Amino acid sequence: MNNKLYGYDNSGTAQEGVTVTSSMKFGICTKGRKESDDPMTIATTLVKDAESLSVTTDNGVEEWNAMDQDGWVRRLVTSKSLSVSLGGKRNYGDPGNDYVANCAYENGQGCDSWFSVIFPNQDQLIIPCIVNVTSMGGDATAVNALEWEIQSDGKPTYVAYTGSSSSSL
Secondary structure: OOOOOOOOOOOOOOOOOOOOHHHOEEEEOOOOOOOOOOOOOOOOEOOOOEEEEEEEEEEEEEEEEOHHHOOOEEEEEEEEEEEEEEEEEOOOOOHHHHHHHHHHHOOHHHHEEEEEEEOOOOOEEEEEEEEEEEEEEOOOOOOOEEEEEEEEOOOOEEEOOOOOOOEEO
């Protein structure tokens, strides 16, 4: 387990059963991402005032029509990517919120980072990613919005909570 990820409960209290989305904890690495980083030692911090989080998987699927299947389609998943869409409010002075907002003005490796999700059962998902800020601002009388996507950039690490073991996706 990586105990430097925001939201990791060092007491080892894992929830069971059905839980609310807000019991998922997530963080961003405000130091960016370097090739020499180890997902098991990076640190992530909270992005304050996030209101929504949605994790999606995009699968690359190869299909073919086999003669031995009487023309019925066969399929094989050949690739994967993860995206996490987040929405919330702009909170000036919060290190996580400031880091994400500043990625709106960066290009290239300036948008590289790590993103972590701690699930209610204490499983960890550590994603090498890019930060793609999609929207800021709003109506004149609205609270300043901050919306962004985390898009995987390489293979994530999934650590199942078992006390001490881990596995990679």
